[in-house]
Amino acid sequence: MKKITMYTQPDCPPCEYAKTFLKEKGFELDLRDIQKDARARKELVQKYQCYSTPTFIIGETVIAGFDHDKLQEVLGF
Template sequence: MSAQPGPGDAETPLITLYTSATCGYCTAAKNFLKSRGLAWHEVRIDLDPAERERMIARARRTSVPQIFIGQTHVGGYDDMMALHRAGKLEPLLAAEAA
């Protein structure tokens, strides 16, 4: 598990990424968040089988990445980018922070 520091930590909710080492979409998700100056908490399911089980129970999906903003399940990388393109990612970040 690791966290990437970034500006806005106090104003934005906890972003949790469930990832694995060999996942290209996980890398893409982290690069997108980094480009936005956002911080996240990374949970590597390939290093801890118990975390994989927690992710499946929480997201009801087995693929990575699985992205949560606060308690809201965003989905995978494609889901996050669809929200961003639709203009709904920023309001979600703001709503979760409130």
């Protein structure tokens, strides 16, 4: 199963929906809260040039925002 790193933050409805959706599909998530973890926030901006949540890192693929179709395509379900 592919590793999914998910950048998230409190009070982010799309983040909560994405977490529920992916967990129901059986995926394990490496959650990184950008409000509680300054290192995660810096990594999201500097390494991935993203400023919003949710952002997903799956292998070399970066998905900014909860794009249901793109997640299905990348994860193969």
